[in-house]
Amino acid sequence: MAAVNLKQLAKILDLSISTVSKALRDSHEIGDATKLRVLAKAKEMDYTPNPFASGLRRNKSKTIAVVVPEVANNYFALAINGIERIAQENDYHVLIYLTHEDIEKEKGIMKHLENKRVDGVLMSVTMNTNNQTHLSDFQQKGIPIVFFDRICHEIETAKITTDDYISGINATKHLIENECKDIAFLSLGDDISIMQKRKSGYLEELLKNNMEVKRERIIKCGNDEEINYNLVKKLLSGKNKPDGIFASVEKLAITTYQVCRELNINIPNDIKIICFSNLETASLLSPSLSTITQPAYNIGKTAAEVMFKYLDKNKTYIPNENIVLQSTLHIRESSQHIV
Amino acid sequence: MAAVNLKQLAKILDLSISTVSKALRDSHEIGDATKLRVLAKAKEMDYTPNPFASGLRRNKSKTIAVVVPEVANNYFALAINGIERIAQENDYHVLIYLTHEDIEKEKGIMKHLENKRVDGVLMSVTMNTNNQTHLSDFQQKGIPIVFFDRICHEIETAKITTDDYISGINATKHLIENECKDIAFLSLGDDISIMQKRKSGYLEELLKNNMEVKRERIIKCGNDEEINYNLVKKLLSGKNKPDGIFASVEKLAITTYQVCRELNINIPNDIKIICFSNLETASLLSPSLSTITQPAYNIGKTAAEVMFKYLDKNKTYIPNENIVLQSTLHIRESSQHIV
DNA sequence: ACTATTTACGCAAACGATGTAGTAATATTA
DNA sequence: TAATATTACTACATCGTTTGCGTAAATAGT
Structure with missing residues (x-):
């Protein structure tokens, strides 16, 4: 016993x-x-x-933490999959913390991790993380952080992302090529870098095609499903509605589908949609959903690998490094112009 | 620093x-x-x-482990969500381990947890866990286990499940009411209890309706997507194919959708489908997917609550207890007979 | 043969927090 | 007033491992 x-x-x-x-x-x-x-x-x-005795003595926990906004999300679930795989290979344990997009919760979690419970943290910040003092404070304690996807530029460390800017351009370009004249961008907050990059790509491509950039076409959604639903509903109600939607995250595309169903708007005839997504069932939706799919598993895997590269050497300081993995465009029915 | x-x-x-x-x-x-x-x-x-010092001294880790087959799965992701919530409320940390349906990996993980790294384990066993010695051995070490969903009957402890048998009956009944004369059951292995229960419900309802029970209509799928695809393809190829499918898990329904698409089989005209699923986008599929939806979040939450009920009292022994939560039937297009 | 070196092990001090037992000083009671 | 109880603190052993240092014996070097 x-x-x-x-x-x-x-x-x-x-x-x-x-x-x-x-x-x-x-x-x-x-x-x-x-x-x-x-x-x-x-x-x-x-x-x-006994892990506590040896942890105490050696000041090593053999544990990393993963801090993400949510887990019931295909992207983060896949990333965690990749992380867990590498952690097991390195004989490490994985603690998981969910922020639910709540910056206060994020701060609390980091505070909790400041004692040497973990040797390192892999994280994707909340959509509201516009201030990074709790993160730099955390780094000061000598515990390394590696960011993935939702990174924090101001913090010096390794960051694993995808080519959001290029993807933003490509998605927008694709919609334009499919006859969209008035494209809306559904953003998730606007504090975090991926949103800024995706939006930049969108704006850049609009300008390149001499298309008007309208303020009211950039919808700042948030964490509340109901509010998002109403924002999208408002966008798509009435006469003056866009003919293209570029959703920055999967759930906003789902919301758009639901709104379209309610308002009897036909996709892709009345409006075309493309979004960032790792939804397995994208091709089975009605209509099938065009997506920019991020290599979520590899992003997680890479983040973990980078972390262990430094942990193995007992380095708590990770220099700035930007690793960019490529997303892939999957064109399906939702964004295609029917000739 | x-x-x-x-x-x-x-x-x-x-x-x-x-x-x-x-x-x-x-x-x-x-x-x-x-x-x-x-x-x-x-x-x-x-x-x-310092968590190690106090953990060592008090022989308490303030940590629980969650051992599940996978995380990139809506059901488990939601369950983890519920677990994490309760853990945070109790000021506990959550370690996550993925077995990928590999019984050997499951054994290895349990071995790893035998030292007092965690105060308790919440788990859903792999589809291949037909032998529970590694689990009873683990219990012997004085660390409590609570099972959820994929439980292990032989182990004495608390088990949180849904009404799989009733749901199996209801799903089958629904298909029969919608004119299905020849219903196939897609199983995920046949070792684990939920499969047996779901299948029992299916068989029971067939018998009740004086329908023939055919061995070849019970398809034992596994963890390999490709094999599953081929099994389903074989089932749906040729003349003698079923007119109803009861998929025991979400991914097998997705596979069926894909096969139907390839073979040009119309759902629900040619074949009707219902499955256990927590897919958010079920209603947006083409056709929308009828599901039996488990209260995944609450299952996780309940499992954690039961665990903490005992941990709070410093009890490492959890007596047998079966908590059954109800699933809900969501009838959508995929299973409905069009008059 | 006598000193250096290596081999193979034991001793004891950490690591940081906890809790029991002990001790002065003060307060309470008969 | 003396005996007892209470208060507010300190000293110290302990949890299980790790690791620097010490040391006998064996081996090597000259």
């Missing part, structure tokens, strides 16, 4: 605690015969070191 | 370490004036107790 510890092992083997400990860690100080004897007995007695 | 500890705090306050420790834990042994002084200084110096 109670876990066996070094002391008991040592007594049975008639060795000192330190000898057993060193033998288990394969120290050169211990003779081969003794090592084998210890190893065998340890296995037999099912010894596993 | 380095975290401040009790010793430093004590020195600055000119008190002993134990006084400071007790003051922070609001012990009755310490005077009110001193308590306030300590609290103020601790806050000022941003003191947070």
Whole structure:
């Protein structure tokens, strides 16, 4: 029942605690015969070191934290998948924390992690993280952070993103090529970098095509589904509605689908839609949804790999580095002009 | 940079370490004036107790583990959401482990958790967990397990499930009411209890309606997408195909949709489909997908609540208890007979 | 053969927090 | 007033590992 510890092992083997400990860690100080004897007995007695004792002594937790806005989201779920994979390979444990897009919760979580519970943090900030003092404070404590997707430029560290700007351009270009004359952009807040980049791409492409940039075509959505629904409904109600929608995140495209259904707006005849999404069922929607799909799994995997690259070397300082992975455009029915 | 500890705090306050420790834990042994002084200084110096030291001393990790087959799955993602919520409320941390339906990985993870890294484990077993010795061994170490959804009957503890048997009956009944004469059941393995229950409901309802139970209509799918695809394709190819599909899990319904698309089979005209699913976009699919939706968030929440009920009392033994939450039937186009 | 070096192990001090037992000083009671 | 109880604190052992240092014995070097 109670876990066996070094002391008991040592007594049975008639060795000192330190000898057993060193033998288990394969120290050169211990003779081969003794090592084998210890190893065998340890296995037999099912010894596993107490993580708290060794964590305390070595100041290493063998644990990383993942801080994300949500998990019931295909993008983050896939990223976590990638992270967990690499963590298991490195014999690390993964703590998960959800901010639910609440900056205060994010601050609280970081505060909680300041003691050396984790060796590093992989994070995607909330849509409202426009101030990064809680993050730089955290870094000051000597725990490295690696950002993925929703990064924080001001913090010096590694950042894994996708080519949001280019994707923003491509998505917009695609809509224009499919005869859209009046494209709206559905943003999720406007504090975070990915939104700014996606929007920049959108704006850039509009300008390039001499299309008017209208303030009211940029809809700032948020975390409240109902408010978003009403914002989109307002956008699509009445005569003066756009003929193209570029949704910056999956859920806003879903909302748009629902609104269109309610208002009897036909996609893609009346309005065309494209969005950033990792939805597995995009091709099964009615109509099938055109997406810019991010390599979510690889983003998570890469973030974890970068983290371990430094943790392995016992480096708590990670220099600035921008790793950009490519998203892929999946053109489906929702954005195509029917000739 | 380095975290401040009790010793430093004590020195600055000119008190002993134990006084400071007790003051922070609001012990009755310490005077009110001193308590306030300590609290103020601790806050000022941003003191947070070292989790390893206190974990070691108190033999409490303030951490629970969640062991699930996958996270990129709406059901588990929502359940994790519920779990995380309750954990945060209880000031607990959540470790996450993915088995990817691999029983060996599950065993390895449990082995890893046997040292007192966590105070409890919430888990949904893999589809291949037909042997529970690694779980009973784990329990023997004095760490409680609570199962949710994919439970293990043989282990004595609390189990949170949904009314799978009734839902199986209801789903099948619904298909029969919609003129299905030949219903296939897509199973995910057949080791785990939810599959057995869902299948029992299916079989029961067939019998009740004097419908023939054919062995070849029960398709045992697995973890490999490609194999599943081919199994479903084979089922739906040729003349002698079923006119109804009851998919035990979401992904098998998605596969069926894809196969139908490839084979040009019309849903619901040629074949009707219903499945267990927490897919947000079920209503936006083409055709919209009829589902039995489990209260995933609440299942996770309940599992966590039960766990904390015992952890709070420092009980490591959780007696058998079956908590059954109700799923809801959402009838949409995919299963409806068009008159 | 006598000193250096290596080998193989044990001792004991950390790591930081907790809690029991002990101790002065003050307060309460008979 | 003396015995007892209470208050407010401190000292110290403890949790299980790790690791620097010490040390005997064995080996090597000259």
